[in-house]
Amino acid sequence: MTVSADLQSRQKAAVAGGVGTRGIFAHKALNAELWDVDGRRFVDFAAGIAVNNTGHRHPAVMRAVAEQAEHFTHTCFHVAPYEGYVRLAERLNAMAPTGAENRTMLVTTGAEAVENAVKIARAHTGRAGVIAFSGAFHGRTMLGMALTGKVMPYKKNFGPFPADIYHAPFPNPYLGFSTEEAIDGLERLFAADVDPERIAAFIVEPVQGEGGFNVAPKEFLVHLRAVADKYGIVLIADEIQAGMARTGRMFGFEHAGVKPDMITMAKGLAGGFPLSAVTGKAEIMNAAHPGGLGGTYAGNPLSVAAANAVLDVIDDEKLCERAAEVGRRITERLSAIASRQGMEHIGDVRGPGAMVAFELVEDRQTKTAAPALTARIVAEAEARGLILLSCGTRFNVIRLLPPLTIEWEVLEEGLTILEASIEAAFSDAPASAAA
Known part of the structure; x- marks a missing residue:
């Protein structure tokens, strides 16, 4: 054997x-x-x-983690914060293409980043509704599954899911479903199912991961930005798979020239160590009350050290x-x-x-x-x-x-x-x- x-x-x-x-x-x-x-x-x-x-x-990542391990591996940022977290937040704030002053929070998984982005958007807008898109993948938590637009293997037998989650169609040019048809589908959703003024956020991947690497057309993202501006909806870019240089830009949204209000990151952020982030406009990110965000392992020092090294490698190489x-x-x-x-x-x-x-x-x-x-x-x-x-x-x-x-x-x-x-x-x- x-x-x-x-x-x-x-x-x-x-x-x-x-x-x-x-x-x-x-x-x-x-x-x-x-x-x-x-x-x-x-x-x-x-x-x-x-x-x-x-x-x-990667040698630079491994070296950074080893050096951090010589100092401490965990204090909980809420108990004894550390410079690496602050430095990483500063760097993510500077690179996030929102067109505004930014703030960042760190957590552990992509699903956590998504959940916190929704929490923050709801706190900022005072609304509950969230619109995701067909074929989307946003995680395996209850809210993540509710947002995900693929039943097998992620949602089968695991409901019921949280309320006030809606799905609009995502363009798929290969299968003959155009941007115009997707936009019409969003308008039908507003006409039949939910008032846009009850929507706190759109959450959309610039390139759908689990959905089949379907690329969001520029015109579609431009339209979402315009609708978000019209109704005061927060536009969340889920860059968990497309981000961190994967698409040839630091973030996938940059290909369309569209500025999101918030960005979720994970996966490539820390070079194999568990870390995720939510970065967004300061006025939105600061909406949650002190103590309302975080977690025991949120922003683990070893993962943070790895992420700072990853950003160096992306730049240097x-x-x-x-x-x-x-x-x-x-x-x-x-x-x-x-x-x-x-x-x-x-x-x-x-x-x-x-x-x-x-x-x-x-x-x-x-x-x-x-x-x-x-x-x-x-x-x-x-x-x-x-x-x-x-x-x-x-x-x-x-x-x-x-x-x-x-x-x-x-x-x-x-x-x-x-x-x-x-x-x-x-x-x-x-x-x-x-x-």
Whole structure:
């Protein structure tokens, strides 16, 4: 029996069945490479779900954490605050593109950031309603699930959910659902279900993560900004997956030139250490009463030290520019594959910067989803030494999220494995799925 097989058996006996996992038990990792407990090496195109934007165990991040650990690991910021938290808040305030003076609070997970952003928006506006969008993912807490626009696996059997949460349609040009139709859907929501003057906030991802890497069109975000201004609604940018240089800009909203009122961050913020943040306009962020925000582990000192180091690495190694180049290489390779005869199951290649995905379909005319084919590609890649992630409300999108620091030769190796995996999976496709 392999070590992995033994661990799988132990996991089944010890871990709740609802905790979904893969068969890769990690032993060590460095930058864009990961080795499992049986010594198998993998090229990592998942980066812990866009967490390790600076790679596994970046030396600057590890050094900062080690230095902080020599001083203290926890005091609780509410009990004995520390300079690192204040410094990180100052830096996030300076870079957040709200167009105003900002304030920041730190917590631990993306879901916590979302929950606190909603709390703050409600305190600022005196309203309760929140509008999220179809295909969105905002976390696994009760409020996070209510905001999420995807039932499986996140919401099934877990209701009822909090009230005053509404969903409007999100544009999907590939499937023929335009920005104009999404805007019309929002207006229908206002006409039929909720007065816009009861809405505290919009929360929207500039690029939907779990939803399938659907990019919010500039015109759509511009419209949301205008509606928010008209009715006094807080516009929250959920940058948890798209942020921290992943799209070629520090924040995904910057591509549209739209200024949000608040930004939620997590994932790539602290280079693999648990940390999240809410940054927004001071007049909004200061609406909550003293003591109303925070948590025992909010802004953990080790994670804060890691985050300050991550911001240094993004700047020093020009990771926004590098993300754009990583994405260009991935997109060119995928587009070349998709253009070949026999590759018609690749229906679309999309995404900004190093946040790239491709959608699998039965044929390009009907665009019927091909989730089984998607799963075969992911499994084939894993067998060949490449870690991939699927996503999408139709379970037919493969997302590529390598570290932004990935060595060029490792990136090419991973893309070569990906191409071979696609070819192998397509060759096994049933005749009925032929394009």
